Amino acid sequence: MKSEDELVEEVLSGNHRSFELLLEPYRQGLLNMAYRMTGNLEEAKEVCQEALIKVYRHLDKFMIGRSFKSWIYKITVNSAYDSLRKKKKYEDLVESQKKIGLSSGYDPEKQLLNREIKSKIETCLQNLSPKEKAAFLLRDGEGFSIQEASEILRCSSISVRTHLSRARKKIREQFEKINIAETKEVRR
Amino acid sequence: MAGSEIPESKILSLKAHLEECPKCRQEYASYLLSLEKTKEWLAKDRIDWKESDWQQAIQRAIKDKKPEVTPLVTWPFKKVWAYSLIGVLAVALTLLFIIRPSIIQKKMGLGSEKFTQEQAQLFRSSPEESEQEVVSMTLVSKETGLKIVWFLNKNFELEVKK
Numbered sequence: 001m002k003s004e005d006e007l008v009e010e011v012l013s014g015n016h017r018s019f020e021l022l023l024e025p026y027r028q029g030l031l032n033m034a035y036r037m038t039g040n041l042e043e044a045k046e047v048c049q050e051a052l053i054k055v056y057r058h059l060d061k062f063m064i065g066r067s068f069k070s071w072i073y074k075i076t077v078n079s080a081y082d083s084l085r086k087k088k089k090y091e092d093l094v095e096s097q098k099k100i101g102l103s104s105g106y107d108p109e110k111q112l113l114n115r116e117i118k119s120k121i122e123t124c125l126q127n128l129s130p131k132e133k134a135a136f137l138l139r140d141g142e143g144f145s146i147q148e149a150s151e152i153l154r155c156s157s158i159s160v161r162t163h164l165s166r167a168r169k170k171i172r173e174q175f176e177k178i179n180i181a182e183t184k185e186v187r188r
Numbered sequence: 189m190a191g192s193e194i195p196e197s198k199i200l201s202l203k204a205h206l207e208e209c210p211k212c213r214q215e216y217a218s219y220l221l222s223l224e225k226t227k228e229w230l231a232k233d234r235i236d237w238k239e240s241d242w243q244q245a246i247q248r249a250i251k252d253k254k255p256e257v258t259p260l261v262t263w264p265f266k267k268v269w270a271y272s273l274i275g276v277l278a279v280a281l282t283l284l285f286i287i288r289p290s291i292i293q294k295k296m297g298l299g300s301e302k303f304t305q306e307q308a309q310l311f312r313s314s315p316e317e318s319e320q321e322v323v324s325m326t327l328v329s330k331e332t333g334l335k336i337v338w339f340l341n342k343n344f345e346l347e348v349k350k
Contacts, residue, residue, distance in 0.1 A: 020246050028236045035235060045241065052249035121229045140223065141230045168223060175222035 037080035135163035
């Protein structure tokens with residue numbers, strides 16, 4: 001099996017097939033990251049498309065030997081920020097996140113099963129700022145280290161810790177609210 | 189808590205505190221539970237591309253623009269070349285800003301003793317005039333046309349002229 005650096009070299013020398021092989025391990029992760037950031041599947045696909053274009057266009061600037069995964073996540077997170085900036089209405093985003101269970105008609109059967117989980121996640125994530133959300137998703141969703149997350153988010157590791165800590169605190173508060181609400185329903 | 193990357197020494201002290209403090213223990217347990225559950229939800233609720241969508245996205249990225257490999261990318265002395273250019277520019281700018289003004293001064297005779305004397309003469313035609321001893325102020329009444337002239341010395345004290 002070829003290494004990522006070898007695949008990068010192959011793409012740069014004109015082998016298009018290698019580009020797909022290079023990105024295959026991250027296709028799900030990137031889409032999920034963009035989806036959680038934007039709160040909308042169609043928008044997430046657009047963000048990923050934008051990121052893929054940037055990755056291909058600037059592949060010659062990727063420094064061989066460094067982490068390709070961190071690099072493509074950095075591009076995706078930045079594309080998601082751009083998308084959010086274009087909207088300029090974060091409140092709208094919160095509203096769309098609430099409706100998300102109905103808007104993303106992906107796999108109806110699976111969606112029905114996951115609707116409860118989805119709404120719980122959305123409830124937990126909806127109060128986070130974009131940076132807090134990105135830090136949380138990178139660390140706790142995608143399993144990046146603090147150092148890697150700081151490189152992706154272009155900020156210090158202290159800043160990542162702060163965002164992560166705030167995000168976890170908010171999520172815990174939301175989680176407790178959900179738990180309390182569920183307990184009350186069970187008692188009824 | 190702060191990023192799950194706490195130094196070993198701090199972990200030990202935190203563990204010791206948790207064993208002693210039931211309130212913090214409860215807080216910590218609730219924190220861990222919420223984190224664990226959220227992670228679990230995130231792992232369960234993962235979406236994926238439809239194969240056709242993924243292929244389309246890849247094709248669009250490739251068709252959008254071919255990566256341009258410029259000669260500089262493959263040139264091994266790229267960095268050396270860039271640093272030497274910066275060095276040359278720095279030296280050139282230093283010469284421009286430090287040496288050139290002194291050349292201009294020399295050419296025009298600026299900064300020489302003769303020039304300084306000339307300058308001094310321009311502003312001081314006679315030694316007597318250099319320090320003004322008396323200042324006069326004239327007040328004219330619009331109604332009567334009466335003129336009052338005040339003479340003040342260099343300390344702005346009124347001097348009586350007889």
